[in-house]
Amino acid sequence: LFDRWVRLLDAATTHPDQPLDDIDLLTFEEHQQVLGAWLDAEAEIGEDLLPTRFAEQARTTPDAIALIVGDTTLTYTELNSRANRLAHALLRRGAGPDTVIALALPRSADLVVALLAVLKSGAAYLPLDPDHPSGRLEHVLADAAPALLLTTVATDARLPVGDGSPQRLTVDSADTQALLADCPDTDPGDADRAAPLRAADAAYVIYTSGSTGRPKGVVVPHAALLNFLQAMRQRVPLRPDERLLAVTTVAFDIAALELYHPLLSGAAVVLAPKEAVPQPSAVLDLIARHGVTVVQGTPSLWQLLVAHEPEALRGLRTLVGGEALPVALADSLRTLTDDLTNLYGPTETTIWSTAADLTGTTGAPLIGRPIINTRVYVLDEGLRLVAPGVVGELYIAGAGVARGYLGRPSLTSERFVADPYAPEPGARMYRTGDLVRQNPYGELEFIGRADHQVKIRGFRIEPGEIEAVLTDHPDIAQAAV
Template structure:
């Protein structure tokens, strides 16, 4: 049974239950399938069928879910085109995938789609401009989607994932998580990150509800928590970075009983913070090339180490040495994954596909393959797998997989750069941060180099691939055999001077905000009120941490977008003044401190003291 057919079965049992909600409104299972059928009929008229790629450049609305299912119902395969990506990157992806049709929405910048032969603009709820009614099923194709990841050659590479692999994934997690029609899953992941496949489709396959968080809600811990509380969310899958911003915004709502963490290694301290009575915390692992997740395991309380879970159904794990033979228990080796989740390979890259997708000599059937992950693991005495790191230059930042060579290729295209390397260091918040190391033609970067580099990088790479720090060196460190010595790359200087002249805080609010910046960013010098947050190494998640601390300290809800528009201490202080109508910020902070820990009688006495206006 195909995924659309599996979800369609719910139409027979719970037609009037809400299937999807979010920006675009609520859609019952009956309404969802009507919109899917109408759009699929139109897509078939436009030539969509088996193996035909359809680009999805859409905001996070209920219509995004309709589009995914309609492409499949028409027989085609979807290709996510994130509206947040630079125009150049989207063009490369479209050309590589051979996309002739893109589904989009009115709010998406049409410049991102320049040169696309056919564009279909959908309403937020997925309604097509010209309704078509037709048979619900088109010719069955096997390609489900093409997911683009960072590439070591300087270009993104597309992973072709078959539908049968998606069906295996959904079946495996339906058996493990045992979702019911009463469950509500909060979808927070961009469509261009493959873990979105599970959070959008598994609830529908189980008759549950998908609540689609908007891009701004997913990035703002306070908004995300408010949405989870309002919608009585019971299940959430997120990267460690997203779980942390939710914890800092007031904690994980207790209604979220099913908790999945993946995309990068799960630290023990975060696992302990997420463990709670009556909940289950799953550590999930898997590369895009083996269809989202290949292992899943319930995390045990401390002091047990956090290890990779057991393989999901129809999945095999092998730990192999360089000669391709299994290593002994306790020895390190490269993890290879075989089974039903293995993707076809990389689109248009036969040589790279042959190098990473290898014949599986351990499988019973002929023609089966396994994927060489590049992840180093070892088997513990109790038979579990412990993640040790990477065997190559690939890293994970905020859950996104990044090939450092892709960033380095862009850096080397800059005229004055002689040598370039990119490394990863942990910031003050414990999150991995990208650092660019450059040696110029004369040993030093010209004036204004960092701003020019950020502009160049931002035009080619998504925001999460733009380094937060720039370190200039006379020459890059080398090993005795002449290769780059990444271990010798120095940590970024947290005390480095800003390109903006220092201006001291002039109010209590500015003074407190500057202190927040110094702590969150790990700046070892006073932050001036005109310093640019992102020039100092900030990014979207650290910005969300600042917003959460502002709310906790001052009781003022600053929209994340406002912080991006005014990324200075002075600008944020002005936003606080604008949003505060009645009380001085210091008075609010003092009042919040007085309220903490007060009992009912003490609260009543305090409000009597403040008077009717309180």
């Protein structure tokens, strides 16, 4: 404080006409630290995208178990072959780069096959939860205007049908099964697509809550998804003999870690049925029955499991994220599990952007340091760097930044702004709206929100969206949530 006071007096007396807000209180050494040493996390990612890397993993471990869903078990060869057949079927329907294909499928092997197939075709997938309200599903389908909707016969009967509704492909119908039998099981390449698949092409579009009452679609490119998965392989490496329990709906972006991280590591995905996730006993039964070693979940899920049968978590590797981690829960997980990683990141910067290893630590859980090829800045209202220990708004830049919001250029320009601290010109950073501060080691501590957004079981909720729905009612003039 004394040093900063001297810097303030020196600047004010040397340049008395300078506005106080323009005075930089950080020393040269602190600038070097905040923009240098604490962001030194660059790494080569390579040119092969997720579809190519999964195909290579299938060739490396063809007979290893890739997916377990109920009584269904698929090897890497079987999963890859089924995804290839569906990818060729999608290509015949016009799929390719710059097209969007929606998925409304139950938690089954067909869901994982379809996700991989869309990526192999070069298109971007739009994941839908069939249990979401029909009004929300109808809005998302109308807003994204997908070229095709993959679903099942039973689920299709529950989906909304409106003007401009996309063409359906029911993956379990007799016609589709005949079509798939006629498709090759070889990996599609650029020669099969209408255009080559590039790192900048969209991998998926996922919708989040919107403050104006309209959910907004975030467009995430292949390069950002691949950078994230490479970072997770470094932060949370998986052995081929490990199994990860996937509990998250695909409409929530963190599901991508649960599915793709194991499949690029030679490990196995155990896909939890929808009805099992809200029941702690069912989740713990899946962990025990299948020898699960890694589980990712929101603090809400972990709280349920700890309260139900804490000793059943012994030996697990635990990943926590999606909302603030309470101190008491962190203390319990530190004691019970083999290692504990706290993860943080908004959808707009591709799932998780920072990570903190909490194993063996004490006190308030931190959200850590940025993952590879990611830069974080703690800034004031004038986009100036604040000193370590000072609360500011978190901005995230680097390889994980999404392309923006689908069909919302003004909102994109508002939230994705120019990065004044980037080493290269033209870079953008995302304004998170989260308030944080850095400790003397560059680790981030989450403080709260700069707006009214809240998190419920990891899901982002904008109160403004609820207000907009309420005021649509003819008898309600004003609403506040």
